[in-house]
Amino acid sequence: MAEALIIYTSLTGNTEACAEIVSAQLEEHGIDVTMEDVMLSEPEDFLDYDIVLVGSYTYGVDGVLPDEMEEFHEELAELDLSGKVYGVFGSGDDFYPVFCSAVDDFEEQFEKAGAVKGGTGVKVNLYPEEEDEELLKKLADDIVAKYEN
Numbered sequence: 001m002a003e004a005l006i007i008y009t010s011l012t013g014n015t016e017a018c019a020e021i022v023s024a025q026l027e028e029h030g031i032d033v034t035m036e037d038v039m040l041s042e043p044e045d046f047l048d049y050d051i052v053l054v055g056s057y058t059y060g061v062d063g064v065l066p067d068e069m070e071e072f073h074e075e076l077a078e079l080d081l082s083g084k085v086y087g088v089f090g091s092g093d094d095f096y097p098v099f100c101s102a103v104d105d106f107e108e109q110f111e112k113a114g115a116v117k118g119g120t121g122v123k124v125n126l127y128p129e130e131e132d133e134e135l136l137k138k139l140a141d142d143i144v145a146k147y148e149n
């Protein structure tokens, strides 16, 4: 059975809610999913999985990574994740001029690490509403399709 690891950070629960939606949808496809808080993780943890995901909110008013994500983000690009399928999602607030840039920042690192993009990164405004839920489920579906091909 394919195994997926979702590493996430969430201050007020919005990104965590997104992670739970993605996790449940992956499980629908028979994927064995582990969710880990970034505070208890390191990028090397991804090496043991087939499908690798990051979920992060965006901070700093003009779109910076949360403090707890900075080192993880830096080290991620140094890994060899070739052969693995990745996905990124995150919550932000479209009140800010730079919306959900953490999603782009992590996609860039996964590309540097040689992972294959499984689907379009999902940027959620605050808590995931119905349409966000659809996009998050689609991300999971697309990742599985990419993994199986």
Ligand SMILES: Cc1cc2nc3c(=O)[nH]c(=O)nc-3n(C[C@H](O)[C@H](O)[C@H](O)COP(=O)(O)O)c2cc1C
Pocket (backbone or CB within 6 Å): 009, 010, 011, 012, 013, 014, 015, 016, 057, 058, 059, 060, 061, 062, 063, 064, 091, 092, 093, 094, 096, 097, 098, 099, 100, 101, 125, 126, 127
């Ligand atoms: C001080 C501060 C700065 C923020 N800066 C941004 C930002 O630049 N861009 C953005 O999209 N969201 C920004 N946000 C919004 C958070 O990313 C948003 O509230 C998100 O839903 C939090 O996710 P969480 O519930 O998983 O912690 C900021 C929030 C705070 C409190």
